[in-house]
Amino acid sequence: MRFSFLLFCASIMCVLTYWCMAQGNLTFLFEFELLKLGSLPVGFTIIVDKISLAFSFVVTMISGCVFMFACEYMKEDKYFWRFIWILLSFVISMNLLIFSGSVFFLLLGWDGLGISSFALIIYYQSSESLSGGFQTLLANRVGDAIIVTSTMLLALYGQFTYLFMENFMWPLVFMLCVAAMTKSAQYPFSSWLPAAMAAPTPVSALVHSSTLVTAGIYLIIRLCYNLELSSSSKSLLVLAGAVTCLLGGWAATFENDLKKIIALSTLSQLGVMTFCLGMGFPVLALFHLFTHALFKALLFLAAGTILMSSFGTQDIRLLGSTSISMPLVVVIFNVTSLCLIGAPSLSAFYSKHLILELMLFHPMSVLSAFTMLVATAFTAKYVFRVMKAVSWSHPVMTNTAAVSLFKVDCSLFILSLGAISSGKFFSILEMSVNEVVLMPSFSGSLLNFVVVLGAVSGLILVAAEKTSYFLSTLFWLTPLFIGSSKILAKCNEKMASLDYGWLEPSMKVKLVGFQLSDLLNWPGSINSFTRVLILSIVISLAFSFVV
Known part of the structure; x- marks a missing residue:
């Protein structure tokens, strides 16, 4: 509990600092010079502005709830404090990356995330966890190698900061975008994200919400705030985002593992963020990153509570009796699942639905828009399929027990407020995320029809009887x-x-x-x-x- 208290205090400090800086629209840069190579200064830069403070607030608040949940989830583990300290180093590494303004400080947080995530994924020492840890480490090493290689271009340009760039630096921006794709599990670096499900549930709640997978998205958002991306970089992001969104939604329709379905939903939402960055809306992508972080952390904690009540059973075909033993947790699970499709009045409605509306009016290839519409239908399909299997199907297991613990209930309650109201809150706090879209009735009806079509197919097809090696291996x-x-x-x-x-x-x-x-x-x-x-x-x- 002491770490949860410290993290909540850090989140309050971020809010107060954000409020003070927002009054004058201030930005602080702290530069520390370590040495000088000729006329080239070598050091690290810390940036404190509204973006870094808002993201740090989201990370620390979610981390406080996850630490509170982990105190109950992992209390019988023999190496409980080892797990807590590794998890704390994971959160610290993410905050170092958030406030980094130079490539050396970026690598400190970037590598810290990679090493600590590897230690957390292989925590159970099973063959599945070792395989998932190897895939995660390998994909992250590719991004590390690209960033290290980009330091040569930074030296040629006479700087080691990525906060001030010109249009002629587009090769450097393109390399950093590719490196960010490896950390955010964009195609073809997507296979490690579902494999990371071998980690304990508190780790999954952090990895898939606000830390590891969002590091690459945050890096691209930082680049977009400094200069407009080149056409090659935008085309790469649109392609990767559309394919990743389709891949995650399509593969989730063939899965029966509850945690893996949620992991694939993260893959789909990351594709939406990358697609939005490719269209040239970094503020809107940051908005969706915040809302997704809050409701995805809640979704994993609700799923972890269901796993605790079912004694580790993850097959959705066997979880039909959950709504009888824990009705409040199932209600939270259903509401959070509806956030994935951007249901009205929920947090994701203010971000994801707006991204889909802007897509219909943005100049892009027909195949890109069609791919995103198909991916949206698949998202609605697996969401309603999981909701029907967990909430509305007949009881199958008889050995379920209700879980009612103070720390678990408190963490679920705090994140529930964020998952429901964060969309409206952030839209009021930062007016720049609001976009006015005047669209014909046909376009709005098209989006609603796609969602309803996917929902109906998900209600009809409850269990995935067929298997697909092509999709289960994420396009091989x-x-x-x-x-x-x-x-x-x-x-x-x-x-x-x-x-x-x-x-x-x-x-x-x-x-x-x-x-x-x-x-x-x-x-x-x-x-x-x-x-x-x-x-x-x-x-x-x-x-x-x-x-």
Whole structure:
């Protein structure tokens, strides 16, 4: 409880500081010079403005509720305090990233998130958690390598801060956008997000709401506030956002694991944010990031409470008796699930519905808009499918127990206020997120029809009897990431003689001679590498030429 109290105090401090700075529209930059390379100063920069303070408030408030929930969820764990300290380092790393203004300070929080998230995902030491931790670490290392490489361009431009940029720096901005895509699980780096579900539920509530997955989105928003993104960067974000949104919603319709369905819903919502950034609305994307963080944390805590009552059962086909034993928790779960589709009067209605309306009037390819509409229908489908399975189906399990603990109820109550009223609150607090959209009745009816169509199909199809290897592996990305080390195994075998030294006569390096078919034929008949490559090319060409 002591950490929860400290985090709540930090969130109150952020609110008070935000209020004081908003009166004069102030921004503070703190620069600390470590050394000087010729005429190039090397140091780190801290930025304190309305964006960083508002995001830090959301992170610390959610973290306080999650820590309170974890005190009950993990109280019987043998290494409880080890878990709490790793979780605290995770939150601190996110706050370092939020207030960072230079690439070195950014890497401090960026790498801190990667290392602490790896330690939390593999916490249970099972084969599933080890596999999920490996995928998460591998995807994050790709983004780390891109950011480290971008420091060369920063040195050429004579600065190590990304807060002040010009239009001629578009290659640097493009590299940072790609690095952000790895952290925010955008296609083709999406497979690690559902695999991270092997972590304890409090970790999932933080990872999928306001910390790890939002780090990349926040970085792109920072770049958008400094200069307008180039057309190549916008096209990349629109493509990645649309495909990721479709991928998450489509795959969730074939899942029966409750936590994995929520994880795939996070993937879909991240695609909506990235799509919004590609359209050129960073303020609206930040608005949806805040609302999504609040209701997604509540959704995971409600799901964790359901898992506690069902003694760890995660199959939605076996959770039909939950509404009888815990009606209040199920009501919270249903209301939060409706936030995913942007139901009226809820928080996401003020952000997601506005993004979809602006999409219909934005100049883009027809395929992009059609993909987002299909993804919206899939979102409504899996939301109503889960609600019917958990809330309205007949009791299946007889060994469920009601969970009524003060710390759990208190955390759910605090986040419930945010999940319901945060949309209206942020729209009043920051008027720049409000957009006036004058649209014909046909366009509004089209959005409503798509949502209703998905809801009806979700109510009809309760359980997913069929399975799809194509969707369960997220377009064959999972086997590619899990066995990525096998792709280079043949190359490493050929380079074994390098251990003797570069000048030894016995050195036989046949980098050019080894057969390409051996590289691409892994893993046997399921040629994941080739399939992912071909699929990525087809998607890119489709979005490039369909107008």
